[in-house]
Amino acid sequence: MLVIGIAGGTGSGKTTVVRKIIESLPKDEVAVMPQDCYYKDNAHIPLETRLKMNYDEPASIEWTLLCQQLRSLRNGIPIEMPVYDFLTCARLKQTTHVEPREVVVVEGILVLCDKELRDMMDIRVFVDADADERLIRVIQRDCVERGRTPKMVIDRYQETLKPMHELHIEPSKRYADLIVPQGGNNRVAIKLLTDYIRSLLPSSKS
Numbered sequence: 001m002l003v004i005g006i007a008g009g010t011g012s013g014k015t016t017v018v019r020k021i022i023e024s025l026p027k028d029e030v031a032v033m034p035q036d037c038y039y040k041d042n043a044h045i046p047l048e049t050r051l052k053m054n055y056d057e058p059a060s061i062e063w064t065l066l067c068q069q070l071r072s073l074r075n076g077i078p079i080e081m082p083v084y085d086f087l088t089c090a091r092l093k094q095t096t097h098v099e100p101r102e103v104v105v106v107e108g109i110l111v112l113c114d115k116e117l118r119d120m121m122d123i124r125v126f127v128d129a130d131a132d133e134r135l136i137r138v139i140q141r142d143c144v145e146r147g148r149t150p151k152m153v154i155d156r157y158q159e160t161l162k163p164m165h166e167l168h169i170e171p172s173k174r175y176a177d178l179i180v181p182q183g184g185n186n187r188v189a190i191k192l193l194t195d196y197i198r199s200l201l202p203s204s205k206s
Contacts (some may be wrong), residue, residue, distance in 0.1 A: 001074050002103045002200055003058020003120055004097035005170055008127030008183070009110040009165050010056070011137030014038025015079045017127050017193070018107050024194035034088040043090040051173035056164035058113045065114050066106075073100045073121070075204065091164075102201055103174040109165075112172035122200070125193065129183035131162075 004021070008014045022030045040062045042050050063170035065206040069079040112118055112126065135157055148156075175177060180189040186189060 001100065001120050002197065003070065003074070004105045004123045004125065004197065005104065005111045005118065005121040006105060006125045006127060007109060007176070009129065009134050009169050010042070010109055010161055011134035011141065012127045012129040013183025013185065014107055014127045014197045017125070017180060017190055018105055020184075020190045021103070021105060021194055025103060029101055030103045030105060031098050032103060033066070033070060033081065033098070033106045035061060035066070035106070035111050037064050037084050037096070039084050041082075041091040047088065051135065053089065054164065056109065056160050057168060058110050061110060061114075063114045063117060067114075067120065067190075070104065070117070070120055071122075072105065073098065073104055076100050103197065104116055109169050110172070112175045113168055118175055124177045125180060126173045127180045127183055128173070128187055133183065137155070152186070191196060
């Protein structure tokens with residue numbers, strides 16, 4: 001099994017890179033573990049308080065569960081991955097069944113921040129993008145998918161996203177084996193990455 005970590009700032013184009021990896025490999029050969037599924041379950045905290053919490057720092061993630069479930073997949077054991085609801089900022093009761101695959105992609109803004117998780121990765125990727133481009137993508141995504149207004153997104157960017165990016169996410173770039181500049185638009189870098197992944201799979205050596 002090949003474990004690939006894909007990090008980068010919010011709105012950098014990580015999802016595009018993951019999609020390109022999936023498209024470049026045979027069907028059903030990739031399992032994806034989004035970091036967002038592993039936010040700590042704060043259902044016991046009042047909603048008003050949950051909405052104001054900082055979700056862009058490492059302490060917001062249940063790393064123990066993420067590492068435990070990744071370890072299970074590496075050992076050939078299926079997992080029940082948590083499902084997180086961004087509207088209520090809490091986990092849902094249902095889970096997502098994930099089977100072990102040849103490639104497992106662990107994707108999220110903070111996935112290179114945790115040493116135990118990093119040490120389980122075979123390839124570490126940081127998707128880089130200009131801050132203005134990331135902000136535009138975040139506004140578009142959060143207004144459509146997460147029910148926020150542009151003002152809410154911009155306020156959150158200034159108060160939380162930008163300082164947390166500078167404190168935690170940007171420094172994690174030093175752990176990357178490959179940095180993809182220009183985010184998901186860098187077709188050359190993405191092709192190099194996907195070609196390299198394919199070359200490491202057992203099927204390419206047969």
